[in-house]
Amino acid sequence: MTKITAAITAVGKYVPDYILTNHELATIVDTNDEWITSRTGIKERRILKEEGKGTSYMAIKAAESLLEKSKKNPLDIDLVIVATATPDMPVASTAAYVATKIGATNAFSYDLEAACSSFLYGMSTASSYIESGRYKNVLLIGGDKMSSIIDYTDRATCIIFGDGAGAVLFEPNHEGLGLQDEYLRSDGTGREFLKIDAGGSILPTSEETIKNKQHTVHQEGRTVFKFAVSNMADVAEKMLTRNNLVKEDVDWLAPHQANNRIIEATANRVGLESEKVMVNIHKYGNTTSGTLPLLLADYESQLKKGDNIIFAAFGGGFTWGAIYLKWAYNG
Numbered sequence: 024m025t026k027i028t029a030a031i032t033a034v035g036k037y038v039p040d041y042i043l044t045n046h047e048l049a050t051i052v053d054t055n056d057e058w059i060t061s062r063t064g065i066k067e068r069r070i071l072k073e074e075g076k077g078t079s080y081m082a083i084k085a086a087e088s089l090l091e092k093s094k095k096n097p098l099d100i101d102l103v104i105v106a107t108a109t110p111d112m113p114v115a116s117t118a119a120y121v122a123t124k125i126g127a128t129n130a131f132s133y134d135l136e137a138a139c140s141s142f143l144y145g146m147s148t149a150s151s152y153i154e155s156g157r158y159k160n161v162l163l164i165g166g167d168k169m170s171s172i173i174d175y176t177d178r179a180t181c182i183i184f185g186d187g188a189g190a191v192l193f194e195p196n197h198e199g200l201g202l203q204d205e206y207l208r209s210d211g212t213g214r215e216f217l218k219i220d221a222g223g224s225i226l227p228t229s230e231e232t233i234k235n236k237q238h239t240v241h242q243e244g245r246t247v248f249k250f251a252v253s254n255m256a257d258v259a260e261k262m263l264t265r266n267n268l269v270k271e272d273v274d275w276l277a278p279h280q281a282n283n284r285i286i287e288a289t290a291n292r293v294g295l296e297s298e299k300v301m302v303n304i305h306k307y308g309n310t311t312s313g314t315l316p317l318l319l320a321d322y323e324s325q326l327k328k329g330d331n332i333i334f335a336a337f338g339g340g341f342t343w344g345a346i347y348l349k350w351a352y353n354g
């Protein structure tokens with residue numbers, strides 16, 4: 024019997040219509056297009072403006088676009104995982120709502136949170152269910168409404184983040200395609216450098232926490248940058264060496280879109296020329312759990328069956344890692 028591998032068989036995406044440009048941001052905080060572009064590579068990001076709409080709205084749209092393209096029957100889906108750092112609510116599962124809304128009523132579902140590494144970790148989780156033979160159709164959605172946790176008077180963070188979601192379907196494969204290897208890491212000493220102080224169990228919401236603006240993302244950018252550069256590059260390199268891959272064997276690098284300089288440093292370490300590096304940070308900024316599936320959706324038409332893709336991500340916690348996956352169909 025051949026080993027079951029977990030392959031991505033369909034992708035979908037959704038980004039809100041509203042485009043927040045660098046020029047508009049320069050009217051809100053003391054910044055400018057030149058600074059943002061040269062330091063991050065970001066030109067614009069999408070914002071979910073409508074009141075009453077949360078991450079589930081984008082996750083549902085991304086899943087529906089996948090279902091429509093793939094003609095997959097939602098009743099055949101066994102499991103829905105929503106990778107997100109911005110669930111609709113602190114307690115009720117966002118994934119349960121999404122699964123019901125898309126008609127995946129035979130599925131169980133849950134949220135998975137690992138900051139900017141949520142989707143990468145979710146790829147590992149989804150694949151493990153498939154490889155074990157326990158389930159056959161796992162829908163993994165990654166998305167965040169970062170605008171709901173950003174302080175738009177803080178120029179150090181508001182220029183970076185945006186809203187969006189992407190979805191992928193994992194199914195069993197008997198040709199050896201799909202997830203080949205993973206190396207996932209975490210280091211809890213990093214949580215001081217990228218976090219939201221209040222609203223959790225350590226510091227519940229109070230008048231004081233609201234007054235002190237402790238419900239939005241605080242990031243020590245320079246420190247996070249240093250860790251992100253060295254760790255993302257290390258794990259990407261490790262994926263190549265321990266799978267006996269040389270740079271010519273790699274068709275694509277799919278890096279978390281946090282900063283173009285981090286993306287370039289990772290690509291340089293593994294010796295990849297820019298044509299092989301998936302990039303859409305200029306359009307969407309950092310959508311946290313949405314970056315990797317949004318890349319796949321944007322590059323789907325260029326991907327070929329058998330392509331070797333190296334994914335790498337780094338995020339709050341700290342959490343980080345890399346995955347080596349063989350693409351399973353022609354785009």
Ligand code: UT7
Nearest residue numbers: 054055058062139178179182244245247248251281282338
């Ligand atoms: O995805 C999760 C993980 N997150 C990341 O990977 C993000 C990692 N960090 C970064 O991408 C970068 O650190 C930032 C983009 C956040 C900041 O870029 P930087 O090159 O590290 O800038 P910096 O924080 O060292 O600040 C340099 C200067 C400072 O001024 P002084 O002290 O040199 O006078 C800042 O006050 O740039 C100033 N500055 C700005 N200037 C114009 C900071 N933000 C802005 C801004 N516009 N938006």
